[in-house]
Amino acid sequence: MRRFILRRFAFALVSIITATFAVFMLSRAAGDPLLLYANSGYGISPEGEAALRKRLALDRPVPVQYALWLGRTLKGDMGETILDRKPVSRIVTQRLPTTIHLGGTAFLLSFLIGIPLGILSAVMRGSFGDYIGRFLALLGQAVPSFWLGLVLIMLFAVHWELFPAALRGDGIWDVKHLVLPTITLAAGGFAFYMRITRAAMLEVLDSEYVRLARAKGVANNKVIWKHAFKNAVIQPLTGATLGVVGLLNGTVLVETIFAWPGMGLMAITAVNNNDFPLLQGAVFFFTILIVATTFVTDLLYAYIDPRIRYD
Numbered sequence: 297m298r299r300f301i302l303r304r305f306a307f308a309l310v311s312i313i314t315a316t317f318a319v320f321m322l323s324r325a326a327g328d329p330l331l332l333y334a335n336s337g338y339g340i341s342p343e344g345e346a347a348l349r350k351r352l353a354l355d356r357p358v359p360v361q362y363a364l365w366l367g368r369t370l371k372g373d374m375g376e377t378i379l380d381r382k383p384v385s386r387i388v389t390q391r392l393p394t395t396i397h398l399g400g401t402a403f404l405l406s407f408l409i410g411i412p413l414g415i416l417s418a419v420m421r422g423s424f425g426d427y428i429g430r431f432l433a434l435l436g437q438a439v440p441s442f443w444l445g446l447v448l449i450m451l452f453a454v455h456w457e458l459f460p461a462a463l464r465g466d467g468i469w470d471v472k473h474l475v476l477p478t479i480t481l482a483a484g485g486f487a488f489y490m491r492i493t494r495a496a497m498l499e500v501l502d503s504e505y506v507r508l509a510r511a512k513g514v515a516n517n518k519v520i521w522k523h524a525f526k527n528a529v530i531q532p533l534t535g536a537t538l539g540v541v542g543l544l545n546g547t548v549l550v551e552t553i554f555a556w557p558g559m560g561l562m563a564i565t566a567v568n569n570n571d572f573p574l575l576q577g578a579v580f581f582f583t584i585l586i587v588a589t590t591f592v593t594d595l596l597y598a599y600i601d602p603r604i605r606y607d
Contacts, residue, residue, distance in 0.1 A: 304594065308587040313366070315583045316576055320362050323572035330354055369580065375573040384577040387562065392581055395558035397468060398551070399543045402478050406485030406539065411532055413486075414493025418501060419520060429490065436487025441546055445480040445553040452476060462555035477554040481546050485539045492535045496528035533596055540589040544582055
C-alpha cells in the first residue's frame with residue numbers, strides 16, 4: 297500500500313506540473329508576455345521595461361520562469377491578476393468554495409438518484425418503468441447543458457417566477473438560487489450513473505452465484521443489495537472519477553449561464569481578459585481536485601472489493 301501511495305503521489309505531481317506548464321507556455325506563445333503585464337507597453341521607459349522584466353523573471357529561460365512560479369505557488373503566492381492587480385491566491389480561495397458548493401451538490405444529486413434508479417431499472421428489466429428510466433437517461437446525456445439551463449431559466453425563472461435566474465444568493469443555505477444550476481449540472485451525471493449502474497447490475501444478476509442464492513431461497517432484497525449490488529458497485533465507483541471531471545468541466549458552462557460566482561466563471565473571465573496568472577491558478581486547483589478524486593477512488597476499490605490489493 298505504501299508503494300502504491302507513493303506512485304499515485306508521483307503521478308499527481310506529474311499531472312499538476314504538466315497541466316500548469318501547458319498554460320504557462322500558452323502565455324509565452326502569443327509573444328512577449330511583458331506586453332500583458334505592462335498594459336500593452338505604452339508609456340513605459342526602457343529602464344522601467346528592463347526593471348519590470350527582471351522583477352517578473354522574464355529575462356530568464358522559460359523553464360526557469362516556470363520553476364520560479366511553481367515555487368511561489370507552493371508557498372501560496374500565485375502572483376497578481378493582470379486586469380486589476382489583485383492577488384490570484386485570494387481570488388481563487390474566494391471562488392473555490394462556491395464551485396465546490398455547486399459541484400458537490402450536483403454530484404450528490406446525480407449519484408443518489410442515478411444509482412438507485414439504475415438498480416431499480418435493472419431489477420425491473422423489460423418493464424414499462426425500465427423503458428421510462430432508460431429514456432430519461434438517454435435524454436439526460438443527449439440534451440446539451442446550455443440548452444437545458446436556458447430552458448429552465450425561461451420556464452421557472454421568467455415564466456413561472458419560482459426560482460431566481462442567476463447569482464448565488466446570501467449563503468450556502470439559500471436553496472432557491474441553487475436549484476436551477478444544480479439540476480442543469482446534475483442532469484448529465486444522473487444519466488451517466490443510471491446507465492452504468494444498470495449495465496453492471498444486469499451483468500451481476502445473470503451470474504451463477506446470484507442464481508445459486510435465489511435457488512437456495514435467499515430473500516430477493518438480500519440478493520439484490522448484499523450479493524448483486526456489492527459486486528456491481530465497482531463500475532459506478534470508477535465512473536465517479538469521470539463524473540467529477542465532467543462536473544468540473546460543466547461548471548465552466550453552467551456558472552457562466554447562471555452567473556454563479558465560482559471558478560468556472562472566473563476561468564472564462566480570465567480567458568476573455570488574457571489574464572494568464574488567474575487562468576493558471578484555476579487550472580492548478582482544478583487539477584488538484586481531479587487528481588485527489590482519482591486517488592480516493594483507487595483507495596475505495598480495496599475497501600469495497602477485498603480481491604483488490606495494492607502491492
